[in-house]
Amino acid sequence: MIQTALTFDDVLLVPAFSTITSRSEVKLDNSLDKERTLTLPVISSPMDTVTEVDMAVTMSKHGGLGIVHRYNSAEHQAKLVWEAKNKGAKLIGAAVGSTGDFYERTCELVKCGVDIICVDVAHGHHQNVKEAMEKIKNHPSHYKFHLMAGNVATGKAFQDLSDWGADSIRVGIGGGCFVPGTLVNTESGLKKIEDICVGDKVFSHTGKLQPVIDTLVFDRDEEILSINGIDCTKNHEFYVVDKENANLINEDNIHLFARWVHAEQLDIEKHLLIELE
Secondary structure (H helix, E strand, O other), X not given: OOXXXXXXXXXXXXXXXXXXXXXXXXXXXXXXXXXXXXXOOOEEOOOOOOOOHHHHXXXXXXXXXXXXXXXXXXXXXXXXXXXXXXXXXXXXXXXXXXXXXXHHHHHHHHHOOOOEEEEEOOOOOOHHHHHHHHHHHOOOOHHHOEEEEEEEOOHHHHHHHHHOOOOEEEEOOOOOOEOOOXXXXXXXXXXXXXXXXXXXXXEOXXXXXXXXXOOXXXXXXXOEEEEOOEEEXXXXXXXXXXXXXXXXXXOXXXXXXXXXXXXXXXXXXXXXXXXXX
16 A cells, blocks of 8 residues: 655744844753753653663763663663663663553662663553552662653643652553454443444553543554454554463463554564453
8 A cells, every 4th residue: 555655855843033132052951850951852662672681771861861661571671771871871761651660660770770660651641650669669779860750642641650759651552443344342242343332441551441431533544454354554462472472371470471562563483462352
């Protein structure tokens, strides 16, 4: 499918009167808190294909921030932070979840000098996130690190995370879409996605019922992929585990291995989709 795309030649910012006499006057500084400032307001994603040692060091040296991913053991993640610090990263973050070993990870990361703990989940407006933040804020060395949390997409969620103690909040949730007719597992059985309403209870990736807080409809002209009979856009995420870890996984530790992968990045040789019972 040929998609419409725009280049720099197709876009122009509407000019306006300016009082800036030199580009050196322009500052991009953005303060995370009283002690931490980004001179380049760019943060690299806590994904296992994006931020490890080299990215964290590079982001820090250019005034931005790298957040080391959590799709590994607590010890390995802490080692990545330690290596980045020793290679010159002056400001570095690391992600933790909201269940499982999130507190143990926090403790290991703090020992290695992490500056920012990021509670990183797909839907941050959640009871688990609230409880995780409360426990992390009670860490004896909390005053030494900045607590970031997310992701959220509503004003109410932003305010709640702020009230729960977040020093900064990640706003925005991926825009992947399912096509009309896709069946969603709800408390009353399978239901077409276009018929889902706010207040309906659907099964989440953890197998628990969660209420729908909003519905969105997008009219898109883009390539559609079929994943095990499910039609979706290329950037829709699926909850998977790596086949190489299959023998290590059980019901109690699966959250330590599971991760989100975009549909276009799924590999039948590498990934196993997690199917709810």
